[in-house]
Structures are given as C-alpha cells and as structure tokens.
Amino acid sequence: MSEEGIIKKLMYVNRKAPYGTIYALESLEVVLIGAAFDQQVSLAFVDDGVYQLTRSQNTDGIGMKNFSPTYAALGDYDVRHIYVERESLEARGLTVEDLMPLTYEDEDDDWAEKESLRIVDSSELATLMGEQDVVLSF
Amino acid sequence: MPLEVNGKSYETDEEGYLANINEWEPGLADAMAEADGTSLGDNHWEVINFLREYYEEYQIAPAVRVLTKAIGKKLGKDKGNSKYLYELFPYGPAKQACKYAGLPKPTGCV
Numbered sequence: 613m614s615e616e617g618i619i620k621k622l623m624y625v626n627r628k629a630p631y632g633t634i635y636a637l638e639s640l641e642v643v644l645i646g647a648a649f650d651q652q653v654s655l656a657f658v659d660d661g662v663y664q665l666t667r668s669q670n671t672d673g674i675g676m677k678n679f680s681p682t683y684a685a686l687g688d689y690d691v692r693h694i695y696v697e698r699e700s701l702e703a704r705g706l707t708v709e710d711l712m713p714l715t716y717e718d719e720d721d722d723w724a725e726k727e728s729l730r731i732v733d734s735s736e737l738a739t740l741m742g743e744q745d746v747v748l749s750f
Numbered sequence: 751m752p753l754e755v756n757g758k759s760y761e762t763d764e765e766g767y768l769a770n771i772n773e774w775e776p777g778l779a780d781a782m783a784e785a786d787g788t789s790l791g792d793n794h795w796e797v798i799n800f801l802r803e804y805y806e807e808y809q810i811a812p813a814v815r816v817l818t819k820a821i822g823k824k825l826g827k828d829k830g831n832s833k834y835l836y837e838l839f840p841y842g843p844a845k846q847a848c849k850y851a852g853l854p855k856p857t858g859c860v
Contacts, residue, residue: 648813677809685808688816723823 620745621652626661627749631676636664639750640682647689654693654744655686656737661750662700665711665729680712687716687728695740698733755781767849771805774852782850786841790850794838796825801851811856814844 624643630636647653657665664680671678686694694714701707714729732740741747753760753768755777761769766782768774779798783790790798800821804812812820814835822830829835835843844856 644810644813648815679809681807681809685810685812685816688812688820719819 619650619652621654621743622646622746622748623654623656623741623744625656625658625741625747625749626664627659629660630664630669630680631671631674635750636661637679639748640679642748642750643686643691644682644689647691653691654695654740655691656695656697656740658697658700658734658737660700660704662696662704662706662711665694665696665714666706667710667712683712683714686714690716692716692726692728694729695732695737696729697737698731701731753778753781765849765855767855768852771852771854774802778852779850786846793829794847794850796829797821797835797838797843797847798851800824801847801853805851805853811844811848811851811853813856814842817844817847 624639626636626639628635643653643655665683666680669678669680696708696711701710708729708731711729714727715725716728717723718726753762753766755775760773760778763769766785768778780790783794797817801811801817804810804817804820814832818830818832818835820830821835832843839846848854848856
C-alpha cells in the first residue's frame, strides 16, 4: 500500500467539539485513511477540540454514533503523538484526568505500552506546528 | 438486495454489507460465504470473531495493515501475514471478512 518516498510531518489540528459539527469525525476518518501512507502523523487538540478526547461520552440523547472509542485505536495505526493544549483544557475547567488514556504498543520494545497523549502549552504547540511540513485544520 | 437466511430477511447495501450491524448472526456469515462459493472453517472464524471484538471495542473495522499486525500479535506470527489472510479471504481479508462479520466496509479501504 505504501511506497518508498519522502516522509512528511503532518499535523491534524482539531478545534471543534465532537458532535455539533462533522469536523471531528471527518478529521478522525482522514487520519485513519491517511495512516496507510506511512507519514509522520501527529494530532493536536485545541479550543473546544479538547472535548473530543473526554472520557465517558454518551450520545444516546442526540441519536449520533459515539465515535470516541475509536481514538483508542490510533495507536494501532501508528499515530503516536497526540498533543492537547494546556490553556484550552484549563479554560474549560478540564484536566488530564478528564481525558481518555491514549497509548500505543511499541513493537520494537516487546510491545511495551507507551503514552501517546501529551499536554503541551501553547508556545510549545506553536513550536511543534512550526516543525511540520503540513498542518491540516479541522 | 436483501439476504434470506433461515426464513428471515436481512437488508444489505449494494456491495452486500449488512445494513444493520445489530442483526448479525453466525448463520449470515455462512450464507454470505456460500453465495461467494466458499465455506467457513475455524481459521475463518478466528478472524471474523477477532474483527467483531475489534469493532466492539473501537467502533471501527481495522484497515488490513492493522488487522494483519493485530492478528499476528494475538494468534501468532504464522497467521499475522498477508499470505495467510489472503488465502482465507481471497477478496481481501479486511473487506471480505468484515462483510461476513456484519461490519461496515473498513474505513480507508480502497
């Protein structure tokens, strides 16, 4: 499926709450599809986008599929860098405890489970964005 | 085209994937396989059951690369390779096995 080629650094930036618009689900699907192309992928969650990663989502009342369990599959798709902006969390009264744990298994380290999720402040996130070849905003 | 199994009718999409995942039962997988001119053995069921468990946990059908890696981890390296999986499911392990498992077509499956 993948060919030898230039590996680019791609960051998907997620800014919106999960169910009010289609952006969150579309972004997640693009990430999963794009994962077939062996690029160096990271995800960033800022503004209301941080709500996408909150625990115990329940969509019964709005008749939509709860797609939040799918974020836990990102590790299987070799997405190992998930950044959440500290200021966005704090502005919403959230902490890392309110977010789902996200991990990947390191095949080269006897399948050891490692953290994918990292809380970063906005200046660090700006630096990370500056290092990307492509930034896709959803 | 609806699929008739044991006197019950099941809605499917134009590619033969089950419309409602909750209606799935093992007999459907056998009927779909029969329609494709094949029959399911234990090795097929290992993969089908794995896919259903994966969907239950993550709400997606895994891409074939992910499936291959995960099968290798769970069932051993001799099964976690494309050759083995394509022998079981010649129309593509993710696509064909997902259909039998009653799951939607895998995201990103082209």
